[in-house]
Amino acid sequence: MCDYSLQHVASRAAKVQDRLITATFPNSITRGFVAVGEPGVAVCLLPGTEIAFDNDVECQSAFRLFRPRKIGQRLARFRQVDANQPSVHHDALEFPDGQVVLVTRLRPGQTATVLQLPATAARPEIKPTTTVKRGETAGQSA
Numbered sequence: 001m002c003d004y005s006l007q008h009v010a011s012r013a014a015k016v017q018d019r020l021i022t023a024t025f026p027n028s029i030t031r032g033f034v035a036v037g038e039p040g041v042a043v044c045l046l047p048g049t050e051i052a053f054d055n056d057v058e059c060q061s062a063f064r065l066f067r068p069r070k071i072g073q074r075l076a077r078f079r080q081v082d083a084n085q086p087s088v089h090h091d092a093l094e095f096p097d098g099q100v101v102l103v104t105r106l107r108p109g110q111t112a113t114v115l116q117l118p119a120t121a122a123r124p125e126i127k128p129t130t131t132v133k134r135g136e137t138a139g140q141s142a
Contacts, residue, residue: 011042014049018114022106030089031104033112045078045091048118052076057095058107068107071099075115078103 019036033043057071076093091103
């Protein structure tokens with residue numbers, strides 16, 4: 001998904017093996033992902049998408065005057081947080097050690113690869129039902 005503040009930015013869905021870069025978008029306070037060679041086009045991840053960064057992830061500290069902090073992790077799963085609050089950032093990464101970091105807090109310029117998209121539930125085939133009248137069993141008629 002792409003965060004609410006990227007609704008005015010061109011976007012596309014992520015694909016397995018996409019090479020991504022964390023980026024800041026023009027006219028937006030939000031950071032997100034773009035594909036290598038596609039600057040300005042936000043790449044939207046579905047909750048459950050797994051990505052691997054080339055190096056340990058870095059994010060901005062709460063105060064921009066401080067240096068970026070290293071998360072100490074390279075693998076992450078995309079998720080959304082605070083879904084009940086419409087005007088806040090929702091896109092986040094969850095790391096194997098349990099840390100959750102908003103995507104908009106990631107330091108720009110970090111590279112990653114989409115490893116796996118979330119599994120989608122297969123819809124069962126709906127078969128026509130047999131109507132049985134009272135006093136009958138399926139396959140028999142009175």
